[in-house]
Amino acid sequence: MPIVTMSHQAFDSAGELAQQISNVLGYRLVSRDDIVEKTAQYGISKDRQGRARGRRLGILRRMDPGWRRYRIYSQAALTKEIRKGCLVYLGENGLARFRDFPNVFNIQVRTDIEHRIDNLMKRAEHSLNWNKAENLIKKADDREAKWRNAFYTDGQMRSSEFDLVIKLGQIGINDACDLISSTMEQKEYQTTYKSLEVIDLLTVAAELRARIAMNDDVMDDDIDVAVHDGVIVVKGYVRSTENLDSIRELID
DSSP states (O other), X not given: OOEEEEEOOTTSSHHHHHHHHHHHHTOEEEXXXXXXXXXXXGTOOHHHHHHHHTTOOOGGGGGOHHHHHHHHHHHHHHHHXXXXXXXXXXXXXXXXXXXXXXXXXXXXXXXXXXXXXXXHHHHTTTOSOHHHHHHHHHHHHHHHHHHHHHHSTTSOOOGGGSSEEEEETTXXXXXXXXXXXXXXXXXXXXXXXXXXXXHHHHHHHHHHHHHHHHOTTSOOTTEEEEEETTEEEEEEOOSSHHHHHHHHHHHO
């Protein structure tokens, strides 16, 4: 099933573009905040959902067990959404989230600061002046940088990693939508039996990893569940035979 990911900046027009792509292609539109909400099914508290939604993260967060489990649960929730059909994912972390999936078209949307300031002032019904709007956007960019640090080892997300970079302002939303829509008609983005099989395996692997994390009796910080050559592989270290038996029960 084809997936379009859109990395973007705060207060740009990427949401409008994503909605138009969703309408034209008939894909479902899912945002990062939608996935944050769906982590509730794995027992994530409203407080942690709020912190994740507010991007109050730091580089040390990667070592925090609670944050690590949030990432596991949100990945499981996201893979379930993919199984429902073709998807437009609006969120800064799509490139990392979908790295192992087939039929993915990764887009980076960039917009100049003047356009973003103008957007924010319009949303605020001009209750903000230019300087205040600019400061709010800079703070939002700082929070986004911390979020990237939680997903990328070096905190960087390079434009060269994306399949397409769109600079709104230099290209209009309609033209950008036409370009993306025509790209998704290409053979490499069409659903095949093999791509469905890979998605099924990744979904089962993500759900299994989430179920392991939900077992409070299992020390799972060294456990990894991945797909290799069409097989789900569980590897890592456990602290006791009881932990091993608990994981085996989940696999069986």
